[in-house]
Amino acid sequence: MIKDITLGQYYPSGSILHKLDPRVKVMGALIYIISLFIFKGKLGYIATTAFLIFLIMISLVPFSYMIKGLKTIIIFMVFTALINLFMTPGEPVFTIWKLTISKEGIEVTARMIIRLISLILGTSIMTFTTTPNQLTDALERLFRPLKIFRFPVHEIAMMMSIALSFIPILVEELDIIMKAQKARGADFDDKRFTKRVKALIPVLVPLFVSAFRRANDLALAMDSRCYRGGDGRTKMRPLVYHKKDIMAYLILLLYLAIVIVMGRL
Amino acid sequence: MNLIEVKKLIYEYIRRDKDGNVDGITTAIDKVDLDISQGDFVAILGHNGSGKSTLAKHLNAIYFPEEGVVYVDGKDTSDPKNIWDVRQTTGMVFQNPDNQIIGSIVEEDVGFGPENMGIAPEEIWDRVEESLEAVGMYEHRERSPRKLSGGQKQRVAIAGIVAMKPKCIVLDEPTAMLDPKGRADVIRTIKKLNRENSITIILITHNMEEVVDADKVYVMDKGRLVMQGSPREIFSQVDELKEIRLDVPQITELAYELNKEGIPLPKGILSREELVEELCRLL
Structure with missing residues (x-):
């Protein structure tokens, strides 16, 4: 679901x-x-x-x-x-x-x-x-004038595109964690609202931990592929x-x- | 000079308590020397926590030596002005295929590295095409990497590195999260890159079967380099390997057990054919 x-x-x-x-x-x-x-x-x-x-x-x-x-x-x-x-x-x-x-x-x-x-x-x-990458490119170009005010246009655009492309992965992960907690007896369908919110805590904590781990891995992968911000970067699709x-x-x-x-x- | 030279490398993880005082020191790498020449297929073996991943990250200027030096293609990795050259010379493929995909289309992902290097668009496309063909993923170039299988994702990640035209690829347990088929595909791909494109391969793994065809094997334990030699030399020391909680390939293990039962087989048998041949000779 x-x-x-x-x-x-x-x-x-x-x-x-x-x-x-x-x-x-x-x-x-x-x-x-x-x-x-x-x-x-x-x-x-x-x-x-x-x-x-x-x-x-x-x-x-x-x-x-x-x-x-x-x-x-x-x-x-x-x-x-x-x-x-x-x-x-x-x-x-x-x-x-x-x-x-x-x-x-x-x-x-x-x-x-x-x-x-x-x-x-x-x-x-x-x-x-x-695609998120094209979207990034477009936003980067459209907001380029803001660079004069030292606004980190490229960086923010990059973060946006990564966030977008990680949505499905985190969703999948959320699904797995919820199933795992259900198997351990968590009740997400309780009628009482407070109970349902409480049941979400053991879901959100591992989700956050894993998101940070993923972010760290991705940063390493980007580093090792010579990512160094927007300066001097070319585009496949100018x-x-x-x-x-x-x-x-x-x-x-x-x-x-x-x-x-x-x-x- | 060799492509990669590591001299007396030491790297420590320092744990600190709340007040910032040193709480404990874990020596992840302890006086490691390593020489790898261009075109080699090298495997680094070791149990979890043996320091093999930490060593790998030194070859790509992600970690910098605390003591000792690391030279990649004659360049000192601890010199900040060499960092991008080093990262381009040795590409790195990580364990989790999901966490190293940046693009939302296979092509875009493969092009990420060359884009960062500031290469002209036409050449990026040439490189993307070439490297996708080299890993056998060309027909998937317009698909979303998220929809690929683990082995395919990992091959896309390899293509992303190949597109940067590195001299060496370091693969940090690239098959640990894959199914047997994906595993075989990835290993076949890196062997092909080693043979046909003469890219130096440094494969970090604890799957022994993948190591059999390597030119040289290094074994690490507790941050130290404890053995080095050809696969045959390494795998003939079954007892020593077991001591540091490492296995040997199944065939080697079988030959070793037969030997213990009194069948005079030579040490370090690596393939099924070899074992069959030796057994036939005994008949």
Whole structure:
């Protein structure tokens, strides 16, 4: 069940999106996030959702695979949904005990859910189609101007990409540790919340220990492969914009314009 | 000068208590001398805690000698300006295949070393292709290393080192976490690299079967170099090896037991064919 976490994972399907310059995809994700929050009317939802469906289709990543990533944040979504549902004042639809659900509440919740799902799917399209290394390269290039302020751009980008690529390994490890503790009688399904939290301690401690050990091993491996930070380092895939990247930028701008216009209606 | 020269190397782990006072000293390496020439296939044997991994890390300028010197390709490893040359000359493959993968695609991972060395992109691709072919992983070049088997991951790690064009590869128990098939693949790969690309191999292991074909074997115990010689010389000293908790290859063991039962077999038999031949001669 834990193995289902797919958020932030590369899915090689060789689509046109995979071949785009990673900078386009980072900017694209950013533009998409912005576009989700600049409109008011219903038409905006149609535009953003349509664009999302278009992206999912050309990414050639199976939709069922993408949905798996949503499962992990479902608790968070339900929680925010409930708060919105009950806390929005307005024309009451029905009342349970002291809690009232208003018409506005339903509307706000529905909007929020659509936005959240679009936000997560939109950004995960970027991570599905971009390897962590490409992502690092892109961020490094996009944030290069910050270097003037002695901001360690390369180092932070490197850390991000390593963190991303270690997610599946740590997830697997977590699964093994949980099974091992279950075999020793740990109860992760207890109804009482405090019991469940307590049961997690013997899982988290070994997980952290192993993560540190792995980090140490990886640092050694990087050292012995002559890693010495960003200076003097070359790239296998130097970032160069091609015609298709320019096209992608134009499509993105066009999309943003459409959302702005439709959002006003 | 030999490719690797280690002279009177001493390395100590110092344990300190809470106040920073020295609590105890463990001598991991105690006056070790080592000479390895270009193109050799050398095996270093030893039980856990014998200091063999610590020694390996000295050859790659990860650890620096406390006393004594380590020369790699004529360069003193303790000189900070040699560190990158040393690390490029001797590449290192570690035990856990998962913890040494940096790239999320096989190609990217193999290219990591050359990228760090500041090589031009076209040449990186040539090297990546060459080294993936050398380890027999070329057809997997676009896959995610996480989805490969242990033996395949380890071969990708080797390719990552080969792409840096080292003169020597140090492998620190590369097969300890692998299944028998992965083990055989990795050993075949490093033998091939030794033979065809004349890369010096230093294989650290406690699997005796892997050592049989080495040019020279060193045996370590408690930080000291206790035996050295050809595999045949080493494995004819079965009793001495058992004393430091090391085994011998199964065939050698069988010949040794037969010898004890009064069958006059020569010492240090290494392969099944050899044993068969010797037994036939006795008939």
